Amino acid sequence: MAADRLVCPTCGREHPASERFCETCRMPLVQIAGAERAVSRRRLRARKIKPEYSEGALVKVARADSQPEAEFIEGLLLEEGIPCMLRRSAGFDVPEVLAAGPRDVLVPESGAQAAREALAWEQP
Template identity: 60%
Template sequence: MPASDDDAPPPVCPSCGISHAPEERFCRDCGMPLIDARLPRDADFVVSDQHERARKIKPQLSEGPLTKVARARHQAEAEWIQGLLLEEGVPSMLRRSAGFDVPDMLAAGPRDIMVPRSGVDVARDVLMQVDVVPSGGGEGSERPIVAPGRLLVGLLSALVLVALVAWIGTELLV
């Protein structure tokens, strides 16, 4: 009969060997990531990058549908934002922003950073601390460079000005 998770030994610190509660991830004394006591502790044991990233994720922040929390200008910036979120335990994924006509294999082009609904508040707090997301936050917080109403008023004003100059020019010639 296989052992259940309740029978599993508590995680231990690979550095100082102190046992910890099952929900803890880091040693209270030295700050090292905890490992399963059943794993070998020899020098040849290597943790993969994926395993290391997965250990940083807080399970309570990984529930719910994906929600957009930020937009990056390119792949490198998006991966930097993902790293910031991961350090706080928030899992994230990247999605190419809609309407950008560049092949997916290129790193150019904007990316949307998506996080689970339960991690949205933590993600926005983290991103506001580094000024990635404006204080208003939210999915509709991105402002266009020029508001459409302002653009229309500017174009109409320019058209009226040109018509006025043309009319004055014809009146002076007559």
């Protein structure tokens, strides 16, 4: 059961339940279940991204109505190994809507085709 394994929130190394601190980072260990959230998103990204999808100029593959929706799309793309960048849609970069305005989802050109396929099911 996952509950008796511990993981370092910094480097992601697993440790037996008898340990309290990461032997590498000296960070207090956390249970696996909580660690998925604790490990930095950037680190997770770096692990999943496929280099062949990381080349070329950024192209827009989708538009989201809000930051949460944009992050949902970002998650879908990362599952496919496609890095992406979220950018406020043009014309909405005024302070009142910084948090809520629509977002463009951009990916490197070499990943655009795969990204469009990954998202195809949710486009009208």
